[in-house]
Amino acid sequence: MYTQAMDTGPREERKAVRSAAEVQLEERFEARIDDGAFIEAKDWMPEHYRKTLVRQISQHAHSEIVGMLPEGNWVTRAPSLKRKAILLAKIQDEGGHGLYLYAAAETLGTSRDQMIDALHAGRAKYSSIFNYPTLTWADIGVIGWLVDGAAIMNQVPLTRCSYAPYARAMVRICREESFHQRQGFDALLVMMRDGTDAQREMVQDAVNRWWWPSLMMFGPPDSASTHSTQNMRWGIKRISNDDLRQKFVDATVEQAKVLGVTMPDQLLQWNAERGHYDFGPIDWDEFWQVVGGYGPCNKERLAARVKAWEDGAWVREAALAHARKQAVQEQAA
Amino acid sequence: MSETNQEWPLWEVFVRPKAGLDHKHCGSLHAPDAKMAVQLAREVYTRRQEGTSVWVVKSSDITASDPADKGMLFDPMEDKVYRHPTFYELPDAVNHM
Numbered sequence: 167m168y169t170q171a172m173d174t175g176p177r178e179e180r181k182a183v184r185s186a187a188e189v190q191l192e193e194r195f196e197a198r199i200d201d202g203a204f205i206e207a208k209d210w211m212p213e214h215y216r217k218t219l220v221r222q223i224s225q226h227a228h229s230e231i232v233g234m235l236p237e238g239n240w241v242t243r244a245p246s247l248k249r250k251a252i253l254l255a256k257i258q259d260e261g262g263h264g265l266y267l268y269a270a271a272e273t274l275g276t277s278r279d280q281m282i283d284a285l286h287a288g289r290a291k292y293s294s295i296f297n298y299p300t301l302t303w304a305d306i307g308v309i310g311w312l313v314d315g316a317a318i319m320n321q322v323p324l325t326r327c328s329y330a331p332y333a334r335a336m337v338r339i340c341r342e343e344s345f346h347q348r349q350g351f352d353a354l355l356v357m358m359r360d361g362t363d364a365q366r367e368m369v370q371d372a373v374n375r376w377w378w379p380s381l382m383m384f385g386p387p388d389s390a391s392t393h394s395t396q397n398m399r400w401g402i403k404r405i406s407n408d409d410l411r412q413k414f415v416d417a418t419v420e421q422a423k424v425l426g427v428t429m430p431d432q433l434l435q436w437n438a439e440r441g442h443y444d445f446g447p448i449d450w451d452e453f454w455q456v457v458g459g460y461g462p463c464n465k466e467r468l469a470a471r472v473k474a475w476e477d478g479a480w481v482r483e484a485a486l487a488h489a490r491k492q493a494v495q496e497q498a499a
Numbered sequence: 500m501s502e503t504n505q506e507w508p509l510w511e512v513f514v515r516p517k518a519g520l521d522h523k524h525c526g527s528l529h530a531p532d533a534k535m536a537v538q539l540a541r542e543v544y545t546r547r548q549e550g551t552s553v554w555v556v557k558s559s560d561i562t563a564s565d566p567a568d569k570g571m572l573f574d575p576m577e578d579k580v581y582r583h584p585t586f587y588e589l590p591d592a593v594n595h596m
Contacts, residue, residue, distance in 0.1 A: 258542075259546065272509070334526075
């Protein structure tokens with residue numbers, strides 16, 4: 167699914183004093199970035215680049231894993247076997263995406279357990295969108311259409327990220343993600359076209375609740391984004407938050423017409439001069455509240471993750487004990 | 500807090516997309532042993548029939564060339580263009596050779 171607020175971590179200062187060798191390595195690194203070259207795991211890289219990537223990739227991985235929870239809420243209540251099978255496949259994909267990304271982050275020298283500890287201890291962030299509840303079945307469709315739609319818009323530029331293991335993981339993820347958005351739109355279309363008035367109202371209600379949080383997924387406005395310039399410079403980020411957000415609005419407003427729903431924004435209108443839709447102000451106070459841990463479901467999500475990790479501990483330990491026992495027996499034989 | 504030595508070892512996963520093609524590296528995963536690594540590789544890397552065969556290798560068992568030796572190892576081939584067929588310009592009559 168997706169990452170966003172990676173620009174919200176504390177700003178790390180560069181070391182003031184660097185050795186001549188370090189300066190030279192850094193110059194060579196910058197030159198490679200300027201050439202559009204990919205950086206591989208074993209290549210030299212500045213400490214700040216490494217840290218930024220570990221933070222971003224691990225937050226992205228956490229988002230995929232936590233993102234399974236709001237959807238998991240509807241597995242047993244999906245309206246048909248077909249929808250249930252689709253939802254299960256989608257959730258399994260999110261888990262897979264989390265695993266690709268954890269593996270990419272591990273190439274930078276962090277361990278899986280360190281990352282998971284950081285999530286569970288509340289030190290690492292995940293996308294704020296997953297701290298909103300999934301109240302009705304229409305939420306599942308809207309998540310696919312808007313949330314995965316926003317995710318795709320964010321993730322496509324990351325396939326050209328300068329750090330190759332991350333870029334490769336993103337290629338795989340983007341290829342799989344398109345089904346997520348399409349199945350969501352399809353589920354909504356069926357309700358809007360063939361459903362009852364109550365179902366159509368349910369879809370509109372879900373759009374009303376998810377629209378603004380979806381726009382927040384692109385992160386703070388460019389004017390308030392602390393890391394953007396350096397991340398652009400290093401090819402970790404390719405397109406600015408505001409530009410991506412605009413692109414998303416332009417695309418989804420047209421899709422909403424096909425669906426027959428409206429966005430909950432009185433100021434939304436086509437601006438012929440700009441060639442884009444104008445839209446109303448985003449409530450950034452709400453965004454920072456949710457990022458800061460005070461969204462509707464932050465506590466519930468984290469508690470569910472910690473419980474799953476702790477409840478699974480005996481399985482991990484037993485599997486490892488079995489593997490060690492087998493290895494010893496093999497050696498003895 | 501989990502202890503690092505309790506972490507399942509890391510495996511590299513290679514998938515053969517279809518019969519006749521090479522196995523290709525596609526990522527890594529943690530698994531307690533080889534059998535589980537194959538099982539998990541199937542779940543993580545072939546959810547859409549991306550493969551017909553999977554190899555797993557413990558990451559710690561891989562010996563790789565040092566990126567610092569890249570120039571020394573690979574640059575000497577740069578000026579050996581005569582190793583490519585396109586180096587030889589033959590008369591049109593036999594140029595399909």
